[in-house]
Amino acid sequence: MTRKITYQQAINEALAQEMRRDPTVVVFGEDVAGGMGTDQEKDAWGGVLGVTKGLWPEFPDRVLDTPISESAYIGAAAGAASAGLRPVAELMFVDFMGVCFDQIFNQAAKFRYMFGGKAETPMVIRTMYGAGIRAASQHSQSLYPLFTHIPGLKVVLPSTPYDAKGLLIQAIRDNDPVIFFEHKVLYTMQGEVPEEAYVVPFGEAAVVREGDDVTIVALGRMVHMAAEAADTLAAEGVSCEVIDPRTTSPLDEETILESVERTGRLVVVDEAGPRCGMAADIASLVATRAFEFLRAPIRTVTPPHTPVPFSPVLEDVYVPDAACVTEAVRSVTVRQFT
Amino acid sequence: MSDVQPVGMPKWGLSMTRGQVGAWIVDVGDEVSVGDDVVEIETEKINGVVESAVSGVVRRRVVDTGAWVPVGGLLAVVADPSVPEEEIDRFVEEFQAGFVPEEEDTEDGEAGPETVEVGGRAIRYARWGESGDPVVLVHGFGGDLGNWLFTAPALAERHRVYALDLPGHGGSAKNVEPGDLASLAQTLLGFLAVNGIDRAHLVGHSMGGLVAMAAALRDPRRVASLALIGSAGFGTEMDGAYIDGFVGAGSRRELKPVLQRLFADQGLVTRQLVDDVLKYKRLDGVGASLRLLADELFPGGAQRHVLAGDVGALGLPVLVVWGDRDQVVPPSHAANAPAGARVSVLEGAGHSPHMERANDVNRLLEGFLSGA
Numbered sequence A: 001m002t003r004k005i006t007y008q009q010a011i012n013e014a015l016a017q018e019m020r021r022d023p024t025v026v027v028f029g030e031d032v033a034g035g036m037g038t039d040q041e042k043d044a045w046g047g048v049l050g051v052t053k054g055l056w057p058e059f060p061d062r063v064l065d066t067p068i069s070e071s072a073y074i075g076a077a078a079g080a081a082s083a084g085l086r087p088v089a090e091l092m093f094v095d096f097m098g099v100c101f102d103q104i105f106n107q108a109a110k111f112r113y114m115f116g117g118k119a120e121t122p123m124v125i126r127t128m129y130g131a132g133i134r135a136a137s138q139h140s141q142s143l144y145p146l147f148t149h150i151p152g153l154k155v156v157l158p159s160t161p162y163d164a165k166g167l168l169i170q171a172i173r174d175n176d177p178v179i180f181f182e183h184k185v186l187y188t189m190q191g192e193v194p195e196e197a198y199v200v201p202f203g204e205a206a207v208v209r210e211g212d213d214v215t216i217v218a219l220g221r222m223v224h225m226a227a228e229a230a231d232t233l234a235a236e237g238v239s240c241e242v243i244d245p246r247t248t249s250p251l252d253e254e255t256i257l258e259s260v261e262r263t264g265r266l267v268v269v270d271e272a273g274p275r276c277g278m279a280a281d282i283a284s285l286v287a288t289r290a291f292e293f294l295r296a297p298i299r300t301v302t303p304p305h306t307p308v309p310f311s312p313v314l315e316d317v318y319v320p321d322a323a324c325v326t327e328a329v330r331s332v333t334v335r336q337f338t
Numbered sequence B: 001m002s003d004v005q006p007v008g009m010p011k012w013g014l015s016m017t018r019g020q021v022g023a024w025i026v027d028v029g030d031e032v033s034v035g036d037d038v039v040e041i042e043t044e045k046i047n048g049v050v051e052s053a054v055s056g057v058v059r060r061r062v063v064d065t066g067a068w069v070p071v072g073g074l075l076a077v078v079a080d081p082s083v084p085e086e087e088i089d090r091f092v093e094e095f096q097a098g099f100v101p102e103e104e105d106t107e108d109g110e111a112g113p114e115t116v117e118v119g120g121r122a123i124r125y126a127r128w129g130e131s132g133d134p135v136v137l138v139h140g141f142g143g144d145l146g147n148w149l150f151t152a153p154a155l156a157e158r159h160r161v162y163a164l165d166l167p168g169h170g171g172s173a174k175n176v177e178p179g180d181l182a183s184l185a186q187t188l189l190g191f192l193a194v195n196g197i198d199r200a201h202l203v204g205h206s207m208g209g210l211v212a213m214a215a216a217l218r219d220p221r222r223v224a225s226l227a228l229i230g231s232a233g234f235g236t237e238m239d240g241a242y243i244d245g246f247v248g249a250g251s252r253r254e255l256k257p258v259l260q261r262l263f264a265d266q267g268l269v270t271r272q273l274v275d276d277v278l279k280y281k282r283l284d285g286v287g288a289s290l291r292l293l294a295d296e297l298f299p300g301g302a303q304r305h306v307l308a309g310d311v312g313a314l315g316l317p318v319l320v321v322w323g324d325r326d327q328v329v330p331p332s333h334a335a336n337a338p339a340g341a342r343v344s345v346l347e348g349a350g351h352s353p354h355m356e357r358a359n360d361v362n363r364l365l366e367g368f369l370s371g372a
Helices: A007-021 A070-082 A094-108 A144-148 A161-173 A222-235 A253-263 A278-289 A312-318 A322-334 B085-098 B151-155 B181-194 B207-218 B240-248 B252-260 B271-281 B286-297 B308-312 B331-336 B358-371
Strands: A002-006 A025-029 A063-065 A086-093 A124-129 A154-156 A178-183 A190-194 A206-209 A214-218 A240-244 A247-249 A266-269 A299-301 B004-008 B018-024 B037-042 B047-051 B056-061 B068-070 B074-079 B114-118 B121-128 B134-138 B160-164 B200-205 B223-229 B318-323 B342-346
Touching: A002 A007, A007 A025, A007 A161, A007 A190, A025 A070, A070 A086, A070 A094, A086 A094, A094 A124, A094 A144, A124 A161, A144 A154, A144 A178, A144 A247, A144 A278, A154 A161, A161 A178, A161 A190, A206 A222, A214 A222, A214 A253, A214 A322, A222 A240, A222 A266, A222 A322, A240 A253, A253 A278, A266 A278, A266 A322, A278 A299, A299 A322, B004 B085, B037 B074, B047 B358, B056 B085, B074 B085, B114 B181, B121 B151, B121 B181, B134 B151, B134 B181, B134 B207, B151 B160, B151 B358, B160 B181, B181 B207, B200 B207, B207 B223, B207 B286, B207 B308, B223 B358, B240 B252, B240 B286, B252 B271, B271 B286, B308 B331, B318 B331, B318 B358, B331 B342, B342 B358
Parallel strands: A025 A063, A025 A086, A086 A124, A124 A178, A154 A178, A214 A240, A214 A266, A266 A299, B134 B160, B134 B200, B200 B223, B223 B318, B318 B342
Antiparallel strands: A002 A190, A154 A247, A206 A240, B004 B074, B018 B037, B018 B068, B037 B047, B056 B074, B114 B121, B121 B160
8 A cells, every 4th residue: 555654654664564574674774763872761762863763662672772873884784795795885974975985885896896706795884964054064965976987885865754765775675885865855755655565676767857848867855956946847838757767877868768768858957966976977978878869068067166055045045946947948958969 | 508518537546646648638618518528537556538528618728747636726728719718817817716625534525445244354445435326346256346446336326335345355355265256146146135235236347247147047136137247157268377476476577468358458558557556466475365266267267157148038238348449358248248248348448447447337336227
């Protein structure tokens, strides 16, 4: 049965259902149990924003609070995964990943390749990303392009409660390391989610709106900005196809290319910075593989190449919104190659 | 009847909140009779045609092609030619002023699907209509109660209508063991029992028709009539590749051509329809259940059970409906209909005439049920 729950509840439900199904699934991270570490804390907090709430009382020996040492417990997750467990490690904010890059980039991502397939690393790192909650430069970045760059990692960024649950279940069942990006602003978003467990496969984009005039590829929270822009533009007679890749590695190139072959126009909307980001990557994909179909220049919509500002006024300007997307689409629908 | 009549946006299925106006079939000034096609409507899930519920002259087309209109919103106005223009204008003005679109999140006045336990298994169903003899709608392989979105509201005007999800389907429990025809028929009879239905008209599509026939053979006293649409159980031939394709398809790209085999008009297979079926197929347990059902009922790509002859011996009223372009179960099977059955083969329809030619099928069902 399907009912409406939030993005945050969808993530919690995916974890609970997979832990019930598979005794090798373990959850650990800072404060994921209760933050208190006491046996009496039945109403444990469940992570900094409460995403893992309720798991520790049900699975007291499989939900572990860790010391504040990302390098230690991410390394432990990689080791546990190669030794037969399916750890889901929570690394609070993706901004903190810097201290454990070696464990992720050089160890977890390389085990299967360097050991000739004899080792598998079925680990998931759940982490929060994105601006919009006044959390300043060290808690607001959208760093998924860094991880997308590394072969051996799978990178997932759900934009809806339905996708959050299905992609997380797929992430847990997947035998490769998966970095699972949760946008803080989306936690309260409601959507239809089946009660049963299900998977959303990696590398399959969602087509959020169908349209003929322009393809908008948008990632994570930006999918909603693009959908809003598409509604505005529909009233002006501009029909937008909105594509949510859902995973940046693997990337569903085919759906993007097929769409641009039809529409001849591309706008990419990304909350990550403009240099070496997904917007640049997808623009390059289309420019090299579907150039002959383009009827107008490709446009990218991203924040500027700056840290995320703490000033609320500046932060609001920094994050692309629906108006930015609308403007970009108009700029490619009024001009075209002859 | 008042002289001025609105033609409103219909509600096809529980989740529909609005529809997009497609091509207009009538012009202002055209005369329409009850049942005439007025305008095409597209929704996120399905496309259909609005029929006139009244007779008269089309006096206004209130919305243009491409516009999105909420359920219940005004599409056109039909009136007697004698009604003056000012009165039509006033009607439109008053309608628009008083119209409150249904809130997206409230479902008052219309219950969502419910769940009952049948034989230890959760079975989801939906109900329409307050009075009249009960009619139970049984979907086909891989379908669910949503397949009756055009049928249920129409039949509900004169009947209490139930549509259930068979085991392994829709919102019902996903285990189907043992997955044979007897267990499905038992579930259907059990569903009647838990709902306190002594005797029902059964309407079955494809595999659902086979299940309905099997239920009638198990307990004929509980079945008032059978309406069988593109039904299994009339012969051994079928498109086995359809079943294999449906069970095996793991992506949109693989599934879309399979679903297109269900319809003569392939434009009916919208992206949303494909996505919805994929969402269902990706639920834990569905793949194995579908495989088991397919192996039990359609082993080696042929139908195991041919029941039409036995059903003829029951002497029940039977309606048989087929689309002449059915690619899944051959329309030639209509010739094997039980003795005494009313048989209708619809031109230009595929395997799902109740979706593709909903208005025609509704008329056939209403006529059949009123006489059955």
